[in-house]
Amino acid sequence: EPEVTQTPSHQVTQMGQEVILRCVPISNHLYFYWYRQILGQKVEFLVSFYNNEISEKSEIFDDQFSVERPDGSNFTLKIRSTKLEDSAMYFCASSEVEDRDGYTFGSGTRLTVV
Amino acid sequence: AQKVTQAQTEISVVEKEDVTLDCVYETRDTTYYLFWYKQPPSGELVFLIRRNSFDEQNEISGRYSWNFQKSTSSFNFTITASQVVDSAVYFCAGARGGNKLTFGTGTQLKVEL
Numbered sequence: 001e002p003e004v005t006q007t008p009s010h011q012v013t014q015m016g017q018e019v020i021l022r023c024v025p026i027s028n029h030l031y032f033y034w035y036r037q038i039l040g041q042k043v044e045f046l047v048s049f050y051n052n053e054i055s056e057k058s059e060i061f062d063d064q065f066s067v068e069r070p071d072g073s074n075f076t077l078k079i080r081s082t083k084l085e086d087s088a089m090y091f092c093a094s095s096e097v098e099d100r101d102g103y104t105f106g107s108g109t110r111l112t113v114v
Numbered sequence: 115a116q117k118v119t120q121a122q123t124e125i126s127v128v129e130k131e132d133v134t135l136d137c138v139y140e141t142r143d144t145t146y147y148l149f150w151y152k153q154p155p156s157g158e159l160v161f162l163i164r165r166n167s168f169d170e171q172n173e174i175s176g177r178y179s180w181n182f183q184k185s186t187s188s189f190n191f192t193i194t195a196s197q198v199v200d201s202a203v204y205f206c207a208g209a210r211g212g213n214k215l216t217f218g219t220g221t222q223l224k225v226e227l
Contacts, residue, residue, distance in 0.1 A: 033214065043159070043205060045214040056214060089157060093215075103149070103215060105159040 002026040006092050006106035013082055013113055021077040021109045023092030032075045033093040033103070034067065036060065043091065049075065082113045116141040116208050120218035127196050127225055135191045135221045137206030143167075146210050148182065148189045153203040153220070162204075165189065196225045 005024040013019050025032050034046040047057040047067055054067065066078045075094075079086055092106040117140040127133045139148055150162040163173065165182050173180045177194045193200055203222050207215040 035215075042219045043207075043215075043217040045216065048214050058214075091159060103209075104161065105151075107158040110157070 002104070004092055004094055004104050004106035006090075006109050008109060009107065010110045011112070013111070015084060015113055016081050019079050019082055019111065021079075021090050021092075021111070023075045023077070023106055024073050025075055025092065025094030026104055027073070028096065029094035029104070030097050031055075031095045032067075032069070033095075034077045035091040035093060035105075037089045037091065037108075039088070046077070046090075079111075082111075084113050087111060087113045116143070116146070116210075116216045118206055118208055118216050118218035120206055120221050122221045123219070124222040124224070127223070129198060129225055129227055130195050132192060132194050133196050133223065133225075135193075135204050135206075135223070137189045137191070137218060138187050139189055139206070139208040140187055141208065141210075143210050146208055149207045149209070149215065150180070150189075150191050151205045151207060151217075153205060155202070159205070162191075193223075196223075198225050198227060201225045 004026060007022045011019060032049040035043050036046050037043045045058050047061045048055045049067055064080045068076050089108045089110050091108045093103045095103045119138040122136055125133055146167045148165045152160040152162055163180055170182050170184055179192045182189045201224050203220045205220045206218040209215045
């Protein structure tokens with residue numbers, strides 16, 4: 001069964017450092033997403049990406065965040081200067097345009113900012 | 115804007131009991147999609163079901179069943195004969211196809227022996 005792959009599974013970084021979270025979406029999917037879940041809270045939308053550009057972003061997705069699809073397979077989320085409050089689980093997801101089985105999520109990257 | 119309400123924060127049941135998780139999805143859209151995801155203690159999001167707003171047929175998959183009623187905006191999820199392995203946080207979510215998912219706050223289900 002096709003999977004969305006996220007690396008690393010856990011990353012610890014110092015406040016102020018840049019981090020890049022990596023995702024490999026399902027190959028025939030066209031929409032890509034990043035979501036965030038602060039510990040014990042609900043899953044929140046960050047950004048959606050389609051046709052090599054951002055299609056929608058939330059208020060959380062400020063200038064410190066950026067996304068990129070550097071090649072035909074990877075989809076990355078960069079946090080330029082991490083803050084303590086960026087500590088969360090970050091999920092990548094992908095979907096087809098006419099999705100039948102739901103958005104497929106990766107297993108997440110747990111980011112800890114110290 | 116869409117709003118997903120899961121009023122039950124935590125539910126505890128004894129194994130083999132049936133349990134229903136409630137979800138209310140509010141939107142002005144006439145076409146939308148509803149989902150349930152399971153998040154076990156390991157943290158990943160496991161897709162359970164997707165329903166279209168124009169399909170109000172109930173669905174059963176093994177011990178799981180879903181009841182969607184458009185008139186009340188409810189999309190409830192029932193686990194029959196619950197098991198300890200069902201212990202997880204369950205999220206209801208909605209979307210306008212191809213767009214972002216809006217999640218509810220989740221219901222923590224604890225199934226005890």
